[in-house]
Amino acid sequence: MTTPTPGQPELPGALRSVALLGTGPMGAPIARNILKHGVPLTLWNRTPEKARAIDGGTFAASPADAARDIVLTVLPDLPQLEALLHGDDGLLHGWKAAGIEHPILVVHGTVSPVAVAQFADDCQRNWGVAVVDAPLSGGTIGAEEGRLSIMVGGALDAVERVKPVFELYSSTVMWFGETGAGSTVKACNQIVVAATVTALAEAMVLADTAGLDLEKVQAVLAGGLANSEVLAQKGRRWIDRDFKDGGSAKNQLKDLRFIAEVAGHSGLRLPLAACLQNSFENMVAAGDGDLDHTGIYRTIRS
Structure with a gap:
């Protein structure tokens, strides 16, 4: 848990345990906006130097080390995300080791609405992981300026938990229904x-x-x-x-x-x-x- 600076309110629960995987052209400015608000953020990228280059973040050597209550992923497609789940270095192992029972996995990449709905069903049924599909619009400029539009699909309770994080780097957050709706x-x-x-x-x-x-x-x-x-x-x-x-x-x-x-x-x-x-x-x-x-x-x- 993060100790608030004297005179500042304590961070809401959703903002105390957040990670971001994928610090590319969109992920890096999103990370900087989160950190700008004083929110602690764990960062992982396949090319470690790109994650280390973001001032104020906590570098994770593997996806397992980046397992937090809320994990944002900014990756090209679902296969790249699925590759980060399994094995000793994977998110599933990390969540289990950290005792996180109900993590939220956010898919910010643009993916198949059909495939992400099936992926979400598998993750919830097999591992208790809530998947929120939340593709972005606004481009790299919108990401830099913290005014992205986020189109959200997923279980409403999970969406409500992660919404305070989304608001740190967006101007519009809109929920449309179950997982896959955002990608549609x-x-x-x-x-x-x-x-x-x-x-x-x-x-x-x-x-x-x-x-x-x-x-x-x-x-x-x-x-x-x-x-x-x-x-x-x-x-x-x-x-x-x-x-x-x-x-x-x-x-x-x-x-x-x-x-x-x-x-x-x-x-x-x-x-x-x-x-x-x-x-x-x-x-x-x-x-x-x-x-x-x-x-x-x-x-x-x-």
Whole structure:
């Protein structure tokens, strides 16, 4: 238990035992925001230097050492998370050794709604672990500024326990139902994001081919109905032709495949999502999968 600083209130129970696994482009700023609020945080990353680099955190040498009442994971997909559960270095062993009987495992990555619902059922039934799927929207800028939107699915009692943690790095936290519901909302979000990125890229290709000044074009778009958070955060990439880092095209494609999976599970046909998936498949096939998804500009132009 953390001793409060004299004159400061004692931390609520949910904030006394928190770990974060995955200190990449999204996980690191989330960790910094948690620590900024004076909350003790245990950190683990597959590349240890990335976890050690976050000032104020407690470094864990293994997932077992990072087993806390609430474990936040910011990982690309479920297989990477499942790999951290078992063995002497795994979370399950760590929770048992620490005497934590009802841990909460938060999935902040964008994962299959169908797969995470099954994963949550297995974790609860076999080990008493409550899984909360809580995908994020807002990008790395939103993470840095502590204004992420979190779409939440899971048992309501578990969600209420973890909500004070979420509020340290988000501006919106919304519960939608059982585990998998949050990831379904994220699928809806990603249709809009992928469509907006692709539409803006097409507009930039058209404008550039016509010899127009892209900064002026974007200023006009930003002043009307075509304005968007994507344009605000990413518009400069098309002007500078800088598509390095950021949210990768291969992750965008992964999300679009999850959308196709959940749509098929519901018997739906989503023609725009299918078209977007085809476009990003072409981008990845061309060797641009590690570029920011705004790099779809290159695929369109070619």
